[in-house]
Amino acid sequence: MRIVVLAGGIGGARFLRGLMSAAPDADITVIGNTGDDIHLFGLKVCPDLDTVMYTLGGGIHEEQGWGRADETFTVKEELAAYGVGPEWFGLGDRDFATHIVRTQMMGAGYPLSAVTEALCARWRPGVRLLPMTDDRVETHVLIDAPDGEGRKAVHFQEYWVRLRASVPAHAVVPVGADQAKPAPGVLEAIADADVVLFPPSNPVVSVGTILAVPGVREAIADAGVPVVGLSPIVGDAPVRGMADKVLAAVGVESTAAAVAKHYGSGLLDGWLVDTVDAGAVEEVEAAGIRCRAIPLMMADLKATTAMATEALALAEEVRG
Amino acid sequence: MRIVVLAGGIGGARFLRGLMSAAPDADITVIGNTGDDIHLFGLKVCPDLDTVMYTLGGGIHEEQGWGRADETFTVKEELAAYGVGPEWFGLGDRDFATHIVRTQMMGAGYPLSAVTEALCARWRPGVRLLPMTDDRVETHVLIDAPDGEGRKAVHFQEYWVRLRASVPAHAVVPVGADQAKPAPGVLEAIADADVVLFPPSNPVVSVGTILAVPGVREAIADAGVPVVGLSPIVGDAPVRGMADKVLAAVGVESTAAAVAKHYGSGLLDGWLVDTVDAGAVEEVEAAGIRCRAIPLMMADLKATTAMATEALALAEEVRG
Known part of the structure; x- marks a missing residue:
């Protein structure tokens, strides 16, 4: 089975672990958000791609959810001693190496997709990780x-x-998104997919940014395969992060049903909400999206695997 | 008193400590060799400038003579895990921060001289540290x-x-030296100097490279002030490093007298050799260079201060 996942950072990465456990033989392509990429200290930093890569490659700081395990911050402290910031962004020494390799390769002319593949040669995440675009967004x-x-x-x-x-x-x-082209392999992976999944990632600044790359949304709609998402909102609040703040900016309520309708039945075939939001099932289905209420807290691998299993089951159900 | 010192790395930096102790009120300008600068991991690394800056600023690894005290190598280990080298160059985490700041500033358009001044704002080396040139050599x-x-x-x-x-x-x-221009302040410092000193730095790849920048040698000759050097060769062998190997490449014997004659009486007014090379004094003086034999081992600050004191005394003697 070929699965395409549109992933942001922590939520997407954790969901992917569950998905790989639920479907160990699946061929998974992850289209990663690059809209939160940032240039810091002259280096190209890709927080979401790295979170997926580190999480699936066994290098993540588990409790924190981002950054490297056993991290130290010597470089950052030294930069601060030079008066060079920003200090609010936590780049550790191990993490710096990733950004140095990436920046050096990009300076040599390699596109981000090729750089990501090179970095993944070390981490072997077990999925094909593609940036949504090689262009700057x-x-x-x-x-x-x-x-x-x-x-x-x-x-x-x-x-x-x-x-x-x-x-x-x-x-x-998403500045630059309107001019961006999907990275090599993105549209092909979507066209070849048997199912497309939206993890409980931020619907605006993660999944929404990927969908803002011209061609991606259309490719998903045209693929003619089940598209199933999991709500990042549980009980009217984000499971983690501050998704409600950016949902407000796009005029969407922080409810599981509102997020499903924001994606819309033209894109989404199935939607999983948490059991506490069982009351939303009817509203989502009225909008033309098949909906189920299941536990959506990614407390551990077992719970996350169960979520992924339910998402795949819902995909088969809507495939009919 | 205004003193100009042409410095390489470790030998130059240690001599400068002695000079600052011997002449605490002197206004010292250091013209640093940049010929051994190298781009590593996409970063601009200036080993000699940094050795001077760290040594005089209290950040040097004392026993090693180069690199930072209390250094760690996390970034380097991570780069190696990506298969990215070279592994033979020992860049530590603290050191990396210096190169990141330098590279970022240069990428923003600042010349190396301005970057060096900015880095020295942290280290306060107590001297004015100028790269020999802002051009790539x-x-x-x-x-x-x-x-x-x-x-x-x-x-x-x-x-x-x-x-x-x-x-x-x-x-x-020294590739590029023939096209290089002295950095801002270099020729002015030489023209304003009361004395010019050549520390026991490598006469080929340190002092020789600085002298290869068009205008520097002429400015020293034209300044009309005493130019005094200290032999890096003691008992026919380099005090440290492998200066004999590069002396051979330029057809110069590894003796204290041969190095003095390599600089030549057109440039050098005075030359200090070690007491074990007292037999060379006559040969050097026959070549038109005033010469004294004194202990030249920079074993500690006291010994190094004595060397600098002797160099300044010899300068006054040749000033006549």
Whole structure:
């Protein structure tokens, strides 16, 4: 079975572990969000791709969910001693090496997709990891200007990490997405897929950004295979992260049903909500999307495997 | 008193400590060799400038003479795990931060001289540290090709660090030097100097490379002030390093007298040799260079201070 997964960072990576456990023989292609990529210290940093790579490759900091296990921060401390920041972004020494290799390869002319493949030769994540695009896309968030005069666009990482999404987001703009081309292999993987899954990743700044790359949404619709998602919202609140803040920016309520309808029945065939949101099943199905309520907390591999199994079962059900 | 010092790495840096102790009120400008600069992992590495900066700024690994104290090598180990080398060049985590800052600034358009000044704002070396040039100069060494067919040019660091100067050097070429311009401040510092000193640095790949930048040698000759050097050769062998290997490449014997005559009386007014080389004094003086034999081993700050004191005394003597 060929499965395509549109993944953000922590939520996507953890779901993928469950999926690989639920379908150990599946051929899985992960299309990773690159909208939260950022240039720091002259280096190209790809937080979501790395989170997937480290998680599936056994290098992740398990409790934190991002960054490397057994990490140290010597380089960052030294940079701070030079007065060079930002200090709010936690790049560890092990992580730095990844960004140094990536930046060096990109400087030599390799596209991000080739670089990602090279990095994965070390990590052997067990999936094919593709960036959504080799072009530069950068998610910006429109916030109130600090001086109270008008508005100001900040990089997603600045909004998410430095500001902890503590101020209202008026708009979320994947800058460059409209000009971006899907990376080599992306459209082909979708066309060849037997099922497409949306993990409980952020529907705006993760899955939404991938869908904003021209051709991706159309390819998924045209593939004619089941498209099943899992709600990142449980009991009207994000399972983790601050997805509610960016949902508000795009005018979507923080409910499991609202997110399903935001994707829409033109894209989504099936939707899994948590058992606490069982009341939403009827609303989602009324919108033309098959819906089931199951436990959606990725507490451990067993729970996550069960979620993936349910997603694949729902896909078969809608395939009919 | 305004002193200009042409410095390589370890020998130059240690001598400078003695000089600052011998002449605490002096205004010292160090013109640093950049011919052994190398691009590693996409980063601009300036070993000699950094050795001077770390040594005078209190960050040096004292026993080793280069690199940072309390250094760790996490980034390097991770790069190796990606299969990315070279492994023979010992870049530590603390050191990496310096190269990241430097590379980022240069990428933003700042010349090396401005970057060096910015880095020194942290280290406060107590001297004005100038790169010999802002242009790219790279010392290459001509060796026998590994397959025995003809010859091959390798970067100085590859010759020095990877090969440990274990194969014959047929030529030493400061590639780019003929097109290089002295960095801002270099010629002015020489013109304003009261004395110019050559520490016991490598006469070919350190001091020789600085002198190869068009205008530097002429400025020293034109300054009309005492120029005094200290022999890096003691008892027909280099005090440290492998200077004999590169001296052979330029057809100079590894003796204290031969190095003095290599600089020549047109450039050098005074020369200090070690007491074990007292027999060379007559030969050097016959070549028109005032010479004294004193202990030249930089065993500790006291010994190094005495060497610097003798160098300044010899300068006053030749000033007459």
